[in-house]
Amino acid sequence: MFEKILIANRGEIACRVMKSARKMGIKTVAVYSDADKDALHVHMADEAVHIGAAPSAESYLVMERIIQACKETGAQAVHPGYGFLSENAAFCEALEKEGIAFIGPALYAITSMGDKITSKKLAGEAGVNIIPGYTEVIKDADEAVKISDEIGYPVMLKASAGGGGKGMRVAWNAEEARDGFERATNEARSSFGDDRIFIEKFIEEPRHIEIQVMADTHGNVIYLNERECSIQRRHQKVIEEAPSPFLDEATRKAMGEQAVALSRAVQYRSAGTVEFIVDAHRNFYFLEMNTRLQVEHPITEKITGQDLVELMIKVAAGEKLSLGQDDVQLNGWAIESRVYAEDPFRNFLPSIGRLVHYQPPEEIDNVRVDTGVYEGGEVSMYYDPMIAKLVTYGADRDEAIARMQVALDEYYIRGVQHNISFLNALMAHPRFQEGRLTTNFIAEEYPEGFNAEMVPQEDPAKPIVVAAMIHRNYMDRAACMSGQMRGHERKVNDEWAVIIGGNAHQVVTKLTQNGYHVEYDGKAYSVITDWALGQPLFEGTINGEPLCFQVERNGLWYSLFHRGARTDAQVMTPRAAELHALMPEKVAPDLSKFLLSPMPGLLVKVSVEAGQEVKAGEELAVIEAMKMENVLRAEQDAVVVKIAAEPGDSLMVDQAIIEFE
Template sequence: MFDKILIANRGEIACRVMKTAQRMGIKTVAIYSDADKHALHAEMADEKIHIGPPPAKQSYIVIDKVMQAIRDSGAQAVHPGYGFLSENPKFAQALEDAGVAFIGPPKGAIEAMGDKITSKKLAKEAGVNTVPGYMGLIEDAEEAVKISAEIGYPVMIKASAGGGGKGMRIAWNDEEAREGFQSSKNEAASSFGDDRIFIEKFVTQPRHIEIQVLCDAHGNGIYLNERECSIQRRNQKVVEEAPSPFLDPETRKAMGEQAVALAKAVGYTSAGTVEFIVDGDKNFFFLEMNTRLQVEHPVTELITGVDLVEQMIRVANGEALSITQDDIGINGWAIENRLYAEDPYRNFLPSIGRLTRYRPPEEGPMGGGVVRNDTGVFEGGEISMYYDPMIAKLCTWAPSRGEAIETMRTALDAFEVEGIGHNLPFLSAVMDHPRFVSGEITTAFIAEEYPEGFHGVELETDALRRVAAACVAMNRVAEIRRSRISGCLDNHERKVGEDWVVALQGHDFPVTVKADREGSTVRFEDGTELRVQGDWTPGDSLARLTVGDAPLVLKVDKITQGFRIRTRGADMKVHVRSPRQAELAALMPEKLPPDTSKMLLCPMPGLVVTLAVAEGDEVQEGQALCTVEAMKMENILRAERSGKVSKINAGPGDSLAVDDVIMEFE
């Protein structure tokens, strides 16, 4: 077995690989950029080697620098994680030339599966179901129209070297095929330097379901069931689960056997994933093969009990698989939510800054389930503009899908993140969405259910009552403390009243609170009562309570006459007032936000790359005004209406904070 391995990556995946390596008694080496000097993965490793400036193209993906780090450390093997150099055949070749083991597949398999046209041809030859389409070279738009008509609309026009949604168009008729071909070709040329285009049938009611495979160099290959990855936003996975709520055993077996056949056909070794698109009738078609460890691998580990990283290391060491297909079962259900540093209320724009608070739920048993959190950050650490915005992968396991969802809901409510924008509220909303709960999902779920973006959650009346009861009980605890402190000062103990009015999300609940040593009983106007119990004390940022007979977890911040409460995707101000205070509050005028309609505000922290207009220019609705870069993404800011630029406050190279004024209009 290897004595020392280098992890050619950063963040949560580097930490994840280190955990297994260290458990196996293998020393680990981290590489780090200037921005990651104090990162968790750098601190966690047995050794760490500096590799260059913050931009990945000057550090993490510079093969020569990584190879030098390998030589300096004496590492015998390299695990690439995912992203960066994980699917770079030149890196695999460099390792082979240096006599260093690559904890991944052979260079030939990476090359064969890295090209979408080649991979589809190989899949078809291996007996894998492929989407009807045309894989040959398409000369021009008219030929694209002819081919599209022969395949049958709708069709998907895709770049061969594409990824991340670039160079991809759906066409429903001849005109859209003509326009889509040219647009895809242009995007492919500019993004990948390869303008080859292919056309295939567009699958309706599509689900994204992938099969995990594991192969060794001795001819053995197995599949470890499937993962459902249909909850996606802009072709980026957000929620994954294993198994799929859609597949039956027969379809699972057929998909698994085809995935293994493809892996063997290309001489694959190590862990890999064969992705399929599945229609509403359970017809499945090959999409692509990812020749690396997937982000969502933890859910497979949770339902199979197989440590995929350990298996990858053993295969790279030349060992034969110690497990067979008969050893792979399905134990319970697992769900993964990707926690991103992005603001769901601002169309999921990246968010950077310092994590002033980072308190994930404790890993291990939770209720009848289990919590796992793969992360690469820590409280006080910084989310950098240079790298992927993922903060953590929160996973839950339970005996059934319903229990796994419920465990996830509680875990999300208990996850405290402050200092940056994050998508925890959105993830909570998805976990409660009826379509997700039913399992009736497709890859269009987010686009269909949140067409105007995410604007928070309005809780149902019963849920509001539970929050109201919790807040009035917490308020009583706070009032008792205040009365005792003031009583000590003026030598007179003040009595805390029993009648209150709780206002939240546009609802007013007059209540009466009766307390005893065990908790509080909150009675509503209609006579219903809720019992509230818990050990919350003023100043606690998390309240774990029992309301009625069910647990309730609230994130709590104090505000005047109440609390800011976050739970189940809702973020609300809850005011707890005496009847007289509530009467007077109703007479107060509403404070209106300042008018920013004639300003272009920076939607996230970032760097101004270009300005597309000048002072005095007339602009039209939808016109590009400037480009701001954050987290490896360029964001084009456009005019919301026609107008004239009166003042420009920022220029190329300027670093901006959220809501900084970039320009003003007459």
């Protein structure tokens, strides 16, 4: 067994690998860029080596520096995590030449499965179901349109060397095929240095279901059941679960056997994933094989009881798999939510900055948090905006969902925007709870984007009751402070008006022996909690029902967060509320004459010039963020007055790009 391994990655996956290595008694080496010198994975490792500047092309993707770090520290093996060099054949080959073990598959599997065109051919030869399409390299947009016409719309344009949703476009007509080819080609070139594109038939009402495989160097290959990853946005997975609520045992077995057949065909070893697209009739087709550990591997670990990273390390050290196919279990249900630094209320634009407050849910048997950040750390503009993977486990799907809702309520993040409101809305969505999923779920249920009104409020009375009780707590303290001088004792008012959205709700709060008695709208609420002033989480019970609210006090305002919904409330005496209603509202400035950058990013292109007339829907500019191109289009007809930014500029959120008449 190895005595020391190097993790050629960063963030949560580097931390995750280190946990298994530490459990096995193996020392670990971290590598880090300038931006990650204070990162969590650096602090967790036994040793750490600096490998370059912040951009990944100058650090985490420079294989020579990774290999040099191995030599300097005596690391005998490298675990690549996912992304970066994890599926880089040249890196695998270079390590082999240096006598350093690669904790992953062999060169042939990486090479053959890393190319989507080659992988489809090999899958077909191995007896795996494949999607109809054109797998030759497409030379230009004209040919892309011609092939798309022949296959029949809709079609999917994909980067041959792609992954992570980059270099992918769906086209429903010739115009979209032409534009999609250009965009996919640009993204593929930027992300992978390989602009080859292929086209295949787009399966309608598809579900994305993948099979986890594990193989050793002694000819043993098993599958560890499936994961459903159908909840996606822009081809990026958002929520995954294991098992799938859609598969029956016969389909699971057939998919697993085909995944094993493909693994054998490419002489696979280590952990890998064979991804399938499944239609409404449970027909399944090969999508791709990821020759690495998947982001969503923790949910497989939960339902099978296996540590996949530990198995990978043992296989790389030459050991046989310790279990056969008949030993693979399927117990309970696990769900993973990807917590991202992005703003769901601004079209999921990435958010960067310092984590001013960071308090994840407590990790217990049924709650797991894989993270690579900590309070006071930063979410960098240079890397993926993932904050953590939140995993919950239950005896069945309903229990796993319920535990996820509670865990999301308890996840306290401030300093950057995050997608917890959106995740909570998905958990509460009737269609999700029923398991009626497709990869079009988000596009179908939120066609105009996501906004605060779409977050379900399970009981509007709860935030009113909690706001009144919290305010009463503050007033009790104020009364104690002002009552320290004799003859100046102050009586706390029992009657309050909770103002939400301009509406005043009359509430009565009374102190009881073990909490508060609150009366609102003709109903009585018994509030029991040990919450103390200033604590970010209000945990307790209302009429015996447990609940958790996140609490912020901003001057005269209280902001309450529960089940993804935000409630901003003011609490005052009934007379003060009457006077407050007479106050004029502040009018927001008119920014309709400006095109503002919706995200931090690089301005790649300005498509118009001063004096030009533009029509609604016309392209105005292109911004690149997290290696994804985002086209900004005119919302209405207008005339350009001024260009306020130039291609190559690094933009801040809400920075002006174009001014209109």
